[in-house]
Amino acid sequence: MASLTEIRWHGRGGQGAKTASILLGKVAAKTGKHIQAFPEYGPERMGAPVLAYNRISEDDITVHCQVxxxxxVTVLDPTLLNVVDVTDGVPEDGTLVVNSEEDVATIKEQLEFDGDIWVLDAYGVANKEIGRPFPNTPMLGALMQATDLLPFENFVKQIKVELEKKFAHKPEMIDKNVAAIKRAYKEVAK
Known part of the structure; x- marks a missing residue:
């Protein structure tokens, strides 16, 4: 299963880590990839740390456990950097995509991680484009820039279809979230 990509999302309840994982999985599936997208959390409390996962592969996925x-690794809440070892299990050549106002050098030093680190002020992007500090869709845009998981234009086209389903009752949120994804794709720094 050499083509298997595994992603771990760190967030807090209410930030959309689970939703981002599921949206990514649905879009990847539409491109013909095999996927898994699932959360892991204890008691569902707003603000409590949560994990979500993705597996994306060209081949059948035969493992069924946490990643x-x-x-x-995608980190939706920068306060988790002081609470959780977000680098646990990540190989030296792994990639971290972090929501933070700090620069890459500061995050690299804080985490003592020499792999690939990308940083985006996802709260800032969300506030500007969506009008609320939900970091999940901006972090999807940052993730697309930081990796070669899916071609960006195709990703945007397919994510819009998924957002149309999710926000059928709030159509104004579709364009706002797409704008946040596009802005994040351009603004994420390495």
């Missing part, structure tokens, strides 16, 4: 050695 312990992700090649990619």
């Amino acid at each position: 312990t050695d992700p090649g990619i």
Whole structure:
């Protein structure tokens, strides 16, 4: 299963880590990839740390457990960097995509991680484009820039279809979330 990509999402309840994982999985599936997208959390409390996972592969996925050695980690809440070891299980050549106002060098030093780190002020992007500080869709845009998981234009086209389903009752949120994804794709720094 050499083509398997595993992603771990770190967030807090209410930030959309589970939703981002599921949206990514649905879009990847539409491109013909095999996927898994699932959360892991204890008691559902707003603000409590949560994990979500993705597996994306060209081949059938035969493992059915949490992701312990992700090649990619996405951190939706910068306060988790002081609470959780977000680099646990990540190989030296892994990729971290972090929501933070700090620069890459500061995050690299804080985490003592020499792999690939990308940083985006996802709260800032969300506030500007969506009008609320939900980091999940901006972090999807940052993730697309930081990795070669899916071609960006195709990703945007397919994510819009998924957002149309999710926000059928709030159509104005579709364009706002797409704008946040596009802005994040351009603004994420390495």
